[in-house]
Amino acid sequence: METPSNINCACCATQFAETDVYCNSCGFPLKGTEDEQRDFITNRTFKEIDLADFHKNIKSATNSLYWVAGLFALGAIIGGFMLQDESEIVAHLIIYVILIAIFLALAVWGKQKPLPALISGLSLYVFIQIANAILEPASILSGIIVKIIIIAMLIKGIKAALEADKIKKEFNIK
Amino acid sequence: METVSEQYKTCQHCESQIALTSSFCSVCGKSQNAADLEHLSQRKQHLKYIGFFLAVELLMCILSYAVDSSITSILFFDGIFAVSAVLFFILLGSDGIKLLKWPNFSILKLLSTIVVAVIFSYGVNQVVPWLNVNIFKADETSYSLQYAGYPYSNYLMIFSIALMPAIFEELAYRGYLMEKFLKIMGKKEAVYLSSFLFFLMHFSIASIFWMIPFAIVLAEIRMRENTLWYGIILHFFFNFTTCILDIYEFQGKFWLPFL
Numbered sequence: 001m002e003t004p005s006n007i008n009c010a011c012c013a014t015q016f017a018e019t020d021v022y023c024n025s026c027g028f029p030l031k032g033t034e035d036e037q038r039d040f041i042t043n044r045t046f047k048e049i050d051l052a053d054f055h056k057n058i059k060s061a062t063n064s065l066y067w068v069a070g071l072f073a074l075g076a077i078i079g080g081f082m083l084q085d086e087s088e089i090v091a092h093l094i095i096y097v098i099l100i101a102i103f104l105a106l107a108v109w110g111k112q113k114p115l116p117a118l119i120s121g122l123s124l125y126v127f128i129q130i131a132n133a134i135l136e137p138a139s140i141l142s143g144i145i146v147k148i149i150i151i152a153m154l155i156k157g158i159k160a161a162l163e164a165d166k167i168k169k170e171f172n173i174k
Numbered sequence: 175m176e177t178v179s180e181q182y183k184t185c186q187h188c189e190s191q192i193a194l195t196s197s198f199c200s201v202c203g204k205s206q207n208a209a210d211l212e213h214l215s216q217r218k219q220h221l222k223y224i225g226f227f228l229a230v231e232l233l234m235c236i237l238s239y240a241v242d243s244s245i246t247s248i249l250f251f252d253g254i255f256a257v258s259a260v261l262f263f264i265l266l267g268s269d270g271i272k273l274l275k276w277p278n279f280s281i282l283k284l285l286s287t288i289v290v291a292v293i294f295s296y297g298v299n300q301v302v303p304w305l306n307v308n309i310f311k312a313d314e315t316s317y318s319l320q321y322a323g324y325p326y327s328n329y330l331m332i333f334s335i336a337l338m339p340a341i342f343e344e345l346a347y348r349g350y351l352m353e354k355f356l357k358i359m360g361k362k363e364a365v366y367l368s369s370f371l372f373f374l375m376h377f378s379i380a381s382i383f384w385m386i387p388f389a390i391v392l393a394e395i396r397m398r399e400n401t402l403w404y405g406i407i408l409h410f411f412f413n414f415t416t417c418i419l420d421i422y423e424f425q426g427k428f429w430l431p432f433l
Contacts, residue, residue: 020201021200021201022201024196024197024200026198027197027203090309091310095380098382113359116359116366120370123228123371127232159218162214162217162218165214165217166211166215169207169210169211170207
């Protein structure tokens with residue numbers, strides 16, 4: 001049995017017991033010197049800033065999945081006009097609709113589960129590029145800068161998702 | 175003041191009694207999440223292994239598309255796929271060996287697996303050729319015609335289409351890939367992701383409707399039964415049924431090997 005005091009931790013505002021030397025939620029040295037307490041808060045603040053950056057990277061990576069869906073929609077329309085045969089157009093559109101739907105679904109899923117959604121998105125995107133390159137080797141060069149930016153953003157997002165989980169666990173940040 | 179009754183655990187460092195929910199010891203200040211943190215730090219490494227695995231699989235796919243589709247090269251690439259699947263599987267060590275055991279063997283489950291595989295395959299084979307020809311404007315493909323003209327062509331086809339993929343794709347995807355994903359994320363996500371990548375590796379958008387559900391079933395069975403064997407058998411009978419239907423359609427005969 002422990003009697004919680006009415007005092008909250010100066011760092012994370014969790015209530016602690018009078019006998020506690022450290023906060024059991026964030027590790028703040030409750031009975032430490034002023035210097036120790038200040039160093040602790042500074043260090044944790046830095047990590048919180050890192051975490052905010054990682055969340056920003058994750059967000060732009062999941063948003064880039066919407067951009068990919070948009071680019072594919074554009075590709076579907078332009079490509080559709082270049083085809084003559086009506087049944088070919090239907091086949092072309094169905095394939096694009098499937099791909100766009102997958103990217104949109106991944107972007108939505110990414111809000112809750114960024115890591116698996118971004119890994120799926122990156123794999124699908126790379127596979128599409130490789131499949132296109134097999135069918136038409138020159139296609140790999142068209143819009144190469146956009147392709148590199150998208151791949152880089154997705155990789156950055158995946159790395160950020162891994163790091164963010166680590167910081168959250170290490171400092172018990174919810 | 176109200177007293178709160180709490181459950182306690184022992185600090186991993188100073189062995190003091192601390193509240194069960196503590197992330198840090200209230201006496202020595204050390205983190206109680208060391209094991210979780212260690213697990214999280216290894217995720218990047220596992221992800222790199224997955225990347226390497228996918229790169230190897232992709233490279234083999236590209237090479238097998240690039241060369242001619244003669245029987246020699248088909249069998250050559252079957253062999254390469256098999257060797258790489260076994261090598262990756264060996265890298266799993268004891269985690270892999272565990273999957274090769276067959277706990278709770280049940281003849282009933284085995285028979286239902288076979289029946290489900292045959293029915294599912296029959297259904298897919300009714301719908302997919304129609305979709306390919308009418309919606310995706312692809313040519314109707316026959317597996318058995320690829321093997322025609324070679325001695326024991328139907329046996330070769332069963333070997334290359336039913337037996338080899340059933341064993342080695344299961345070792346690679348439900349074995350190596352899933353085990354690695356399980357070290358990075360939750361079960362549901364691992365099942366989904368391994369199935370999605372299995373679908374991607376087949377380079378066929380049209381097959382999304384059946385291949386993802388098929389792979390999810392294989393992955394779910396592997397999760398529940400903790401063995402690869404049901405998956406191997408399901409995969410084999412699924413592909414085997416495809417072969418038999420293909421022979422029936424393109425060679426006009428009902429053929430069963432060894433009968």
